[in-house]
Amino acid sequence: MGKNSPIGIFDSGVGGLTVAHALNTLLPAERMIYYGDTAHLPYGDKSKDTIVQYSLGIADFLLKQKCKVILIACNSASANAFDEVKAHVGDRAVVMNVIDPVVKYVCSETDSVSSVGIIGTKATIDSGTYEKKIAAASVHCSGGSATGLSPRLQVSSLATPLFVPMIEEGFVFDDISNAIIRSYLSRKELEGIESLILGCTHYPIIRNQISRFFNFEVNVHDTSQIIALAVQKFLTEQGLLSSKRAGIDLFYVSDTTPYFEFIANMFFTKKIHLEKKSIWK
DSSP states (O other): OOTTSOEEEEESSSTTHHHHHHHHHHOTTOOEEEEEOTTSOOGGGSOHHHHHHHHHHHHHHHHHTTOSEEEEOOHHHHHHHHHHHHHHHTTSSEEEESSHHHHHHHHHTTTTOSEEEEEEOHHHHHHTHHHHHHHHHTTOOTTSSSSSOOTTOEEEEEEOTTHHHHHHTTOOSSHHHHHHHHHHHTSGGGTTOSEEEEESTTGGGGHHHHHHHTTTOSEEOOHHHHHHHHHHHHHHHTTOOOSSOOSOOEEEESSOOHHHHHHHHHHOSSOOOEEEOOOOO
């Protein structure tokens, strides 16, 4: 695809909008095509085979839109379907995930951090992808400033499966969401952590609430910004930065949910072009 072709982004619902917003802010000349698979959300409680099936279908749709990059803006799909999507797409487009950039970032901060926590969906946490990639980075950490992860680094993971449906249903910034956040984050798995990876693109929506729970003493990473910077770096190095905006951003959902448009309007100053489009027969 040419450098003025769009960037394709997909997620199970509204979560990927955090990444889309970060990209739109950092790279305003880039056109985006977003697909939220709201008919099948959340991906976090699905089997690997099911997540792969949905991800391949969406990848085909984004290829038809002539996307130069397909960004899997879903940790569950990144953890369970990245290799399959990459093999399926081949050389027709670049496939990126949202886990590798965050692992590289963690790699760069290990001089000052000895313990990191990871929260995400059951599919992401059960896959062990973050732990495996962080362990691999301890041997060789390409792209980071450190030569390797400190042997002192302790990694703790916790599945927080209610966060996605909570956010998709609009329970944010209220007593219900605060109670759920408190219930999860007070568990022993996260005791003593110094930084926290939000292993789901939905979670930056409640980042401030999470930081408040920790009295702002834990570095809660803005993963959407980390991912956007990684995309910018890749496009720059490959000479794929768009020289002009070729059309408007398009947002598709597989099923209409009132809260999708509400969240989108929180992030984007202009009213988005939202269309219901089922890609499954």
